[in-house]
Amino acid sequence: MTKIIVIGGGIAGISAAARLSADAEVTLIEAEKALGYHASGRSAALIEKNYGAPSVQALNRASIDHLENANGRYLTQRGLMIIADTHEEAALNDDLKTMGLERITPSEALNMVPVLDPERVAFAGYHADAHDIDTDRLMQNFAKTLRSNGGTILTGYPVTGITRAPQGWTVTAGGDPLHADKIVNAAGAWVDQIAVMAGIQPVGIVPRRRSMARIAAPGGHDPARWPMFFGVHETWYAKPDAGALIISPADEDPVEPHDAWADDMVLAEGLERYQNMVAIPLTKPISTWAGLRSFAPDRTLVLGPDPDQPDFIWCAGQGGYGFQTSPAAAQLVADLTFGRPSSLPVETVDALRPDRLRL
Template sequence: MRDFLIVGGGVAGASAGYFLAESGGVTLLEMERAPGYHSTGRSAALFSEYFGNQAVRALTAASRPFLTTPPPGFTDAPLLTPRGVLTLCPAGAVDAAERFAEMLADGLSAPTPVREIDPDEVRRRCPIVRSGWYSRAMLKPAAMDIDVDALHQGFLRGIRARGGQVITSARVRGLFRRGGLWRAVTDAGEFAAPTVVNAAGAWADEVAGLAGVRPVGLRPLRRTAFLADLPGGVDATRWPMVTDVADTFYFKPESGRLLISPADATPMPPGDVRPDDLDVAIAVERLHKATTLEIRSVRHAWAGLRSAVADDTPVVGETPDAPGFVWLAALSGYGVQTAPAVGQIAAAAARRTPADAAYAHLSPERPLLDLRTWNDMERL
């Protein structure tokens, strides 16, 4: 028996396990043969304090110190490297112009404010952007690439180094509470602990159902991405990520090529999702309109699931009517960049330490769309 069971070995579950292993025995249960197979391993890998609602931005800012200066021995490589995001306003679109103005005003309050840039600077930063396609442009200078694998593996190594277990091929088939312990029946055997953390990603509502806990209404959403070659001799290493204010596409340099996405969010049941050829074609068409790049072939395409609830805010905390059942779910597309913060919050909830009260606004019982105040987030 251990002190804590964690269901799900993606970056969120691994983060919670890392922090919980400081104070107790941890068993992390991963249903696949390797942790991070689904959403974590298919992330666009961007750290952006301009991204998401007020809650998400606060969680991201709270994660920055860990990502900037991880603990000694956590990783041999930097977790964050400069990238920036260039956001374009399509010419002639009234709704887009209004959204651009809102985004620009909102971004002025970021730790590193956004700034509007002129066409000359757009060309210098990303020469393939088609000059007549957009009317205005802004730069989000502090957005950075995240080394997702280094972050994820650092958490997993930390669990093991602190005496924890990472059990793979351990899909949970049954979960019930008996004798003050949560008991998980899995493909790898039965495990028990007083507290269980539900970090099962797109499967989190299913895990709750096994435990007899009310679901939070997760919506798994498919996001498609693919790699395409650049023209010969073009070095895109220093280009920013490029997107539009309506969030209909994005692209960014990746391993000498471009990673491209139509920014789709198609509802899907939990599973090993695959890219749809139509989504790939839509992304290619949108990129042809917005840039001078001619995409003649797709190198590799994939899809992942972004699981969200109605207010697009993470759900973290203990369920009041199920003692010892802690949620760590609904991280949407923000899971990697918020992992250090939500992992610590989930660990505090699992230990029932005073931090619980400070972050009650993320709990599964919170009123949806109620963001309340986030001053306490600065204390993380």
């Protein structure tokens, strides 16, 4: 049986490992002591099918059946709303068209989120078909599938060396040499570093910081039924979270791969943009954090065998779309790894292959 090492224990790696384990002997290695420590553990955890580039939207649509029906369903209805000030109508119209939202009245917006400032919210749009994802249970079930198929998960195993031999690969991780026929590179912000270690040309993945703050529910309201709400062109957003509210400036500053933390100045600017659209004074954050959203130059995923070394498979560039695309992206990685046809349209598969970044 083919032996495969998957490097990276975020949602990209664990979902790909689960799909691959049906036909291969799979070992997943993660540098941290727990799965989903970096970007996957700091996700806004929402799926909106019209979010992302066309290839991302195709993966969203192909993932919905699994997210809605597998293992008792992973989705809870949330809704998504965009609000705009008097001078932002043109920007709102762009967002409505891009994301397939319907215009609603300011009064309807205030009924959904009663803390909004009626003096500032002049325009709004809404889409009910946006859902929270139970990200923890999704990852746990992918891990369960991997283990039930005989796969192995090794945490606390940072990769320190990768060598290519005629008979396959040797990956040194956690001080141990591990041997495999194929490598799947699902190392998130570190994927290009892993590629260089393996003698593979990088594809230009750029980690971008996303800062977050968690505040107490404004004015003592219960936000459980509120939609996730955005400023136009995603200049900030807020989302209910276990009786509180998480707010982000939606920053995307390029950074080196690292264990990210919030930029206080950037976060303050985002909180101010939120404050400008609500009537209740902002309270001191309960906590702050940041994650790294890693993008290819064209802001779509990089999935499939490397064009120069087909036994090195990319599962990278998830950006902010990792959870919502994971069922379909993982299946595509498995299909391309084993040379099987994909159920996705050819143009979608071509838009995701690493070959496109080597032209």
